[in-house]
Amino acid sequence: MSSRQIKTQSSGGPDSELPTPRHFFASDDTALLSDVDVFDESAPPSSLWREAGRKLVRQPKFIVSVLLIAVILLAVAWPTLFTKVPKNSCDLSKSLDGPSAGHPLGFEKLGCDIFSRVVNGARPSVSVGVLTTLLVVIIGGLIGALAGWYGKWVDALLSRITDIFFALPLVLAAIVFLQAFGQRGGFLGVFSVVAVMAAFGWPQMARITRSAVLAVKNSDFVTAAKAIGVSRGKILLKHAMPNAAAPMIVTATVSLGTYIVAEATLSFLGVGLPITTRSWGWQISDAKTMLRTAPEVLLWPAAALALTVLAFIMLGDAVRDALDPKARR
Amino acid sequence: MGWYIGRRLLQMIPVFLGATLLVYAMVFLLPGDPIVAMFGERQVNAAVANQLRAQYHLDKPFIIQYLLYLKGVVTGNFGMSYSGRPVSQIVAQAYPVTVKLAVMALCIEAIFGVVLGVIAGLRRGGWFDSTALVLSMLLIAVPTFVMGFVLQTLLGIKLQWLPVTVGGEVSVKSLLMPAFVLAGVSMAYVLRLTRNSVAEVSTADYVRTATAKGLSRHTVVTKHILRNSLIPVVTFLGADLGNLMGGAIVTEGIFNVPGVGNALYQAILKSEGSTVVSLVTILVLVFIIANLVVDLLYAALDPRIRLV
Numbered sequence: 001m002s003s004r005q006i007k008t009q010s011s012g013g014p015d016s017e018l019p020t021p022r023h024f025f026a027s028d029d030t031a032l033l034s035d036v037d038v039f040d041e042s043a044p045p046s047s048l049w050r051e052a053g054r055k056l057v058r059q060p061k062f063i064v065s066v067l068l069i070a071v072i073l074l075a076v077a078w079p080t081l082f083t084k085v086p087k088n089s090c091d092l093s094k095s096l097d098g099p100s101a102g103h104p105l106g107f108e109k110l111g112c113d114i115f116s117r118v119v120n121g122a123r124p125s126v127s128v129g130v131l132t133t134l135l136v137v138i139i140g141g142l143i144g145a146l147a148g149w150y151g152k153w154v155d156a157l158l159s160r161i162t163d164i165f166f167a168l169p170l171v172l173a174a175i176v177f178l179q180a181f182g183q184r185g186g187f188l189g190v191f192s193v194v195a196v197m198a199a200f201g202w203p204q205m206a207r208i209t210r211s212a213v214l215a216v217k218n219s220d221f222v223t224a225a226k227a228i229g230v231s232r233g234k235i236l237l238k239h240a241m242p243n244a245a246a247p248m249i250v251t252a253t254v255s256l257g258t259y260i261v262a263e264a265t266l267s268f269l270g271v272g273l274p275i276t277t278r279s280w281g282w283q284i285s286d287a288k289t290m291l292r293t294a295p296e297v298l299l300w301p302a303a304a305l306a307l308t309v310l311a312f313i314m315l316g317d318a319v320r321d322a323l324d325p326k327a328r329r
Numbered sequence: 330m331g332w333y334i335g336r337r338l339l340q341m342i343p344v345f346l347g348a349t350l351l352v353y354a355m356v357f358l359l360p361g362d363p364i365v366a367m368f369g370e371r372q373v374n375a376a377v378a379n380q381l382r383a384q385y386h387l388d389k390p391f392i393i394q395y396l397l398y399l400k401g402v403v404t405g406n407f408g409m410s411y412s413g414r415p416v417s418q419i420v421a422q423a424y425p426v427t428v429k430l431a432v433m434a435l436c437i438e439a440i441f442g443v444v445l446g447v448i449a450g451l452r453r454g455g456w457f458d459s460t461a462l463v464l465s466m467l468l469i470a471v472p473t474f475v476m477g478f479v480l481q482t483l484l485g486i487k488l489q490w491l492p493v494t495v496g497g498e499v500s501v502k503s504l505l506m507p508a509f510v511l512a513g514v515s516m517a518y519v520l521r522l523t524r525n526s527v528a529e530v531s532t533a534d535y536v537r538t539a540t541a542k543g544l545s546r547h548t549v550v551t552k553h554i555l556r557n558s559l560i561p562v563v564t565f566l567g568a569d570l571g572n573l574m575g576g577a578i579v580t581e582g583i584f585n586v587p588g589v590g591n592a593l594y595q596a597i598l599k600s601e602g603s604t605v606v607s608l609v610t611i612l613v614l615v616f617i618i619a620n621l622v623v624d625l626l627y628a629a630l631d632p633r634i635r636l637v
Contacts, residue, residue: 035544127508162607167613169575173355176605180358239410260470267580268474284475291482302475309470 001185052246062318068311075122081247085113087120087278096294108297109290118304124279126308128194129260133252136259137199141248147206148213149236160211163228166203171265173200178271189274193266197259208251212244246323253316257309264305280305334625341617346399346611349606353395356602363387363411363600385411385603398603402610408603410596416607419592424611426499427581427588431573433508435502436472438516439566443559450551450558453528461524466516473576477510482532494585507584511577515569519542522565532556560630567623571616 014046056062075082085103090112099106105114147158177196216222217240225235264281267274268288273279280301364381365373382388385408386397401408407416427481449461484506485493492503530536531554578590585591589608597605 160343160347163344163617164351167344167348167616168351168609169572169578169612172575172578172593172609172612174350175578175594176352176355176359179597180355233438257470261470264472265474268472269579269582281472284472288478291478292486295482298475299479302471305472306467306470306475310466313466313469 007235036201039292041184052283053323056318059318059321061314062322065311067278068307069315072122072126072308072311076126079119079123082119083113083116085116086113087116089113089116096297105300106296108287109294113313114297114300117278118280118300121278121280121283121301121304122308124190124273124277124303125260125263125281127262128190128197128273128279129256129312131190131194132201132259132263133256135194136205136255137252138275139198140202141209141244143202144206144209145213145236145241145244148210149217149232149240151217155210158206162203162206165200166207168200170200170262173273174262174266176268178266190277193263193273197262198268201255201259201262205248205251205254206325208247209244214246216240216243216312250316250320250323253319254313257316260305260309260312297306330628332610334621337621337624339622344611344617345610349549349610350395352606352609353398353602354391356597356600356605357391358392358634359600360598366599385409394602398606401603402607407607410601410604411599416604419596419604420607423587423589423592423608426586427574427577428507430504430508430511430577430586430588431500432582433504434512434515434573435566435570437508438512438519438569441454442511442516442519443523443562446520446562447527447555447558449520450524450527450556453524453531458524461520463521468513468517471513473510473513474515474579474583475578477507480506480510481583487573495587495599496585497587499587504586507580507586510583511580515573519562519565523558523562526561527554530554530558562581562625563630564627567626568620571612571619574615575612 080089090110091107092111094107094111095109097111103113103115105118108114108117137158137206143158143162147155147162150312172191176197177199178192181192213236222235222239225239226232230238262277263272264284267279267281268285269286272281283301284298284305287294287301291298293328364378364385364387367381368374368378379388386394389397398408405431407420410416410419423519445461449458452458472623481493484490491506495507536549536553538554540546544552574589577586577588578594580586581588581590582594589612593605596608
């Protein structure tokens with residue numbers, strides 16, 4: 001976007017050839033710096049987000065993923081909307097029975113309804129993914145922003161700490177840590193998985209935030225804000241962070257999917273969520289010994305897991321396409 | 330350039346110390362007494378136990394244990410496992426297998442990812458492009474262990490094309506299926522990266538100029554588009570080698586590959602501090618050095634980038 005275009009805030013439709021200028025700004029040489037700053041503070045982010053929103057709703061990828069995520073979130077919040085069968089009602093006499101009325105996917109080894117288990121598995125799996133992503137955005141965003149913004153020794157120190165955690169593979173570190181904590185039941189069990197995944201997942205977010213903040217640190221509008229005496233902390237919050245938000249959102253959406261997979265991997269290895277939560281990873285792990293005789297018991301939770309991850313990756317992809325300045329034409 | 334490498338090598342020291350300290354602390358916190366576990370069903374002999382504790386420095390405070398371990402590493406002595414094997418022997422046995430597996434996976438993801446990505450990028454918007462993008466997303470979404478089990482059952486047990494597990498026989502054929510499973514997710518990333526990079530470079534001014542001055546499509550693609558668009562792909566592949574080696578723990582478990590992941594998992598279950606830390610330390614070193622090489626490669630491939 002050239003500087004000329006920034007000067008006028010167009011309100012015309014997306015297809016109008018020459019946008020009708022509504023607000024006029026004085027040319028560079030006569031404008032008060034404070035006016036320039038007032039403009040910069042609100043206009044470019046809002047136009048970026050508005051244009052991104054317009055592009056988003058036109059993408060089939062976005063619509064499909066949002067619909068999928070809406071269904072998944074419904075299952076997370078109210079599983080009884082989809083199945084009336086309670087999650088722990090199992091009948092051994094029905095072991096490995098095929099589908100029947102009211103039980104569309106049949107039964108697993110212990111005679112539990114597969115459909116009910118898959119629907120109820122959404123809550124632990126998705127909530128671990130969402131909570132981990134939230135923690136990662138907070139920790140990684142904070143550390144990355146401070147490192148990028150303050151530079152010098154702050155950057156050197158924080159970047160080395162980031163490197164240390166980045167160099168340890170997530171699953172590997174999580175296995176050692178969760179072994180050390182031991183399996184806990186209930187909320188504590190869920191929290192320790194979330195905490196460990198966040199503890200080794202934040203470096204990527206920190207690096208992305210840092211480079212985004214570094215990129216805007218030397219831009220003209222930051223220099224202008226500094227020149228009129230806005231405090232450094234306020235510039236970071238009001239000018240640098242909104243510009244770093246786009247890459248952060250994209251990374252967060254895509255990594256939400258990968259955290260759900262990571263939780264499943266840990267549960268599969270026996271160090272993840274407590275058994276009582278019956279997450280998808282645990283269900284897959286439970287069914288693996290019978291893959292040859294009863295593959296559907298493994299395939300349904302795996303399909304639910306894959307579909308959920310797919311929905312979040314697709315959403316991240318759509319958001320990236322909409323926010324990428326290179327793709328804006 | 331020399332200064333840059335020197336500074337990067339110096340920066341590796343705190344990362345190395347921090348990562349090893351972190352892993353050592355985690356292993357120190359593992360529950361259970363490994364010395365008591367060594368006695369198995371028998372009565373614990375206090376004198377023998379104390380002797381063993383002294384031998385493995387387990388009677389000293391945590392930080393002294395760590396420093397003694399570091400001293401050993403610097404002098405080339407990685408210590409002994411609790412079963413009496415030198416750790417260096419375990420490392421020497423496990424690493425070649427995992428390196429072989431990771432390199433095979435890297436080749437697979439490079440070949441399939443780049444070829445399919447280039448085709449998709451050159452025909453962006455077409456049916457091949459859309460199919461490749463959807464398939465790559467599916468590949469990312471299906472967890473590695475599900476893919477492993479399904480392939481193992483299909484190709485190994487039902488069709489009997491490939492060996493079901495690796496076990497003692499480490500050959501290219503037996504590692505083929507694990508390598509494919511390990512490469513899966515990265516292959517999808519390589520495909521998408523290549524596709525986006527090719528699509529972006531295809532719209533560059535110099536490509537239009539090359540076409541306008543009458544070069545054949547073949548020359549434009551090979552000399553102008555590919556050379557420029559593969560730079561980020563090469564760097565991704567370089568950095569991925571470390572990820573593949575560290576991420577092989579699940580794949581090695583499914584296919585019973587006697588590599589680092591397996592050795593590590595056994596050592597974690599037995600709370601063998603020095604073995605876990607030594608195996609992880611080398612993984613961390615591979616990761617850091619691979620990243621340094623990638624950064625140098627980046628500057629070598631793209632003359633616009635200066636390392637200072």
